[in-house]
Amino acid sequence: MSNKLTKISAVIEEISMGPFGSDIKVENFVSQGVPVLNGSNLTSFKLVEDTFKYVTPEKAKTFKKAIARRGDIVITHRGTLGQISYIPKDSLFDEYVISQSQFRVSLNKNLVDPSFFVYYFHTSEGQKRLLANKCHVGVPALAQATTNFRLIEIPLPSLTTQQKIASVLSALDAKIELNNRINAELEAMAKTLYDYWFVQFDFPNEEGKPYKSSGGTMVWNEELKREIPEGWEVEPLNNNIDLILDHRGKTPKKLGGDWIYEGDGITAISAKIVKGGKLVNLEQANKVSFEMYEKWMPEKLKEGDILMTSEAPLGEFYFLLGKTDYCMSQRLFAIRANRSKVVPSYLYYELSKGNGYSQIIGSQSGSTVFGIRQDELRKIKILKPDIKLQNKFEDSVIPFLQRIRNNDSQNQQLAELRDWLLPMLMNGQVKVQ
Template sequence: MKAKVSNLTSLLLTIVDNRGKTVPISESGFPLIATNCIKHSSIYPTSENVRYVDDKTKKNWFRAHPKPNDIIFVNRGTPGRVCLVPDPVPFCVAQDMMGFRCDPEKIDFQYLFAVLRSDYIQKKIENFHVGLVIPHFKKGDLDNITIPRLASREEELAVGEIYLTLSKKIELNNCLNAQLEAMAKTLYDYWFVQFDFPFDFAQGKPAATGKPYKSSGGKMVYNPELKREIPEGWSVKNLNNCVDTILDHRGKTPKKLAGEWCNDSDGIIAISAKNIKNGKLVNLDSANKVNNELFNKWMPDKLIEGDILMTSEAPAGEFYFILGETKYCMSQRVFAIRANLSVIFPSVLYFELSKGNGLSQILSSLSGSTVFGIRQDVLREIKVLVPEIYLQELFNNILLPQLRKIEVIDQETKCLAEIRDWLLPMLMNGQVTVK
């Protein structure tokens, strides 16, 4: 029996469409979102690089404004991306987007939102893209988008609620991790950039209950290598003197090792520069894999907890701190930096390279004619600020549990996203039903 479908436009009460002319912008006022705010990693539009309209423009310029639970649809640049409108509505919508308002007698907004985000509909929308430079989706083609329907409205409502419940948990996890990451960065800045780490002046050493070092008059000494003052007793070393090793397998390919990429689901992921972004591993589902035999040839020295992955080019200067899973193969454009534990704790070195003095030096040391990168010999000369080992231990004891919690939450989020994205098409085609 042929599956039941409905034409998208037949399910809508109205389409909010303010395209066609340029909205007057003001320095402040009510936020005006753009297509960059519509991401499938977020249920609602984000507030990134927003512009503003004044009260008069908001009242008189727009043909219509979105209402809570409308669906924002991008039709230019990244056609097909959708987000829900929150309640209350904190923004205006103008160029390159439309707002879909569901007819509640015909379809639930949650179900339509879930279906529009499905791979099935996203691929359909992609087939209607026009434009060689900037892809866009013509409003008239909305009539050609058909929405799969289920046996009852109750089933559709259940599917929409399941999708949103999982998405909200994912967003909550992302928000929690963002807070933990911000707390870790703040602690690092406070202790190792502003130098207000806790110090017991009576005992003459760092202490968890001590006073802020620099602001309480702690002695500072000028360091000619960093060209600024640092706390007395701290040192500056080349990275070469802070590491046990730097693993570098750039240039290796399966063919050079008499092997080939593996398609098995249990293959070992080969991490390249494109898989490291903003302190996380990304796009691992599309990464190349190797079997155990090739892995052992490729990686005689295996990665361990505390190793720091760093991209060497395209782009250079992205970092990932390894905790938990360590069985990865290092592919193109990646270094693995292993701290010398007698000199510096891995967590301290990670922050020093990815957030502190090291990062600015790395970025200023890039070279190349078309692709900018950093050579290993240049990397080894990067100056590293090395605090007293007892202070490093205090920092590590606070920070490492936070980093582990971030990793656990990231893994949970990945699992939830996989379940959601696997479950949605099964629910849409009736292979899985909700009781």
């Protein structure tokens, strides 16, 4: 890549800030309309479209300069700095309202490929230039955000070269996205099976027919305040587990060491890493040495253990399958089922999706940070089907979970490859033909 630098002002067609916070009030939000972006939508190279709040099209029209469209770049200038994403050609919506903490950029697409532009700003060099005018007083912000952004100089090869580089990186991201879609379908299938068997009680009876729909005997259960299949039990979680691991309050320094920042180590999982049934942002997690791991975790995590966040936020879950050599950090429990009484995968769904979940959320307490104490967690009532039926459920659901874990592992490898290639493609160490 040429070392020649181009000032961003030379390739910008339009740049504008988001609306004032007072312009969009809570009462302006509606169930559908024009989506309003926030920081959660800018966590990747491309716009993340998982969740939105909306305003009416009429309200959106009052924010002419705060409307972002396909091909535009959206950047955070206040709060979580360093976020920059582009709106792809296949985005879910034609228009988006940017937030008060963002600004949008429209580029001259005859000179710049938007995806290349964003990939560049995800390199360490690009981030350094983007954050050069960071102000540390109060809420983190970029001083004179749009003015200073125009003055940034970046290496800009020919448009054809930009497109080739972006194509290589986009192909890796596309595979990651495909794996994520497959995982979402697998998770939905597993959840549907759990609901069908253990919420609707239409598990296969001895004749292979749906139990409840075929007239299976139901009896009232006072603890759950509902009818359950005859012969099923309701018991405290404490009666059905071997242990709960809880390492809150532990830190490396309290154990005579520190986190490690270079080389191999054991990943420390905290509550912020357990989200939506996944372990997220593992590459950003703290690590400890193997010696510290042995000291910190005399009782190691095992396959089938259920990780649960105890607070901030409460009630996120992850089922351990395959890799288990993690160090447990703050605000986290690990629940180990007594396999003679309850099957781990069934218990995972019962706690994270079923009867246990509403009780866990209902048992939260605290003045500033809401969470659940271990003694309260042990009192949570779980529904216990026949152990043979639990085992049959596990036989069906474990293949789904194993494929999800395999896809997650592949995604981690693909992300590492992308992040390794990214700076080398940008500075010309690796060339694309």
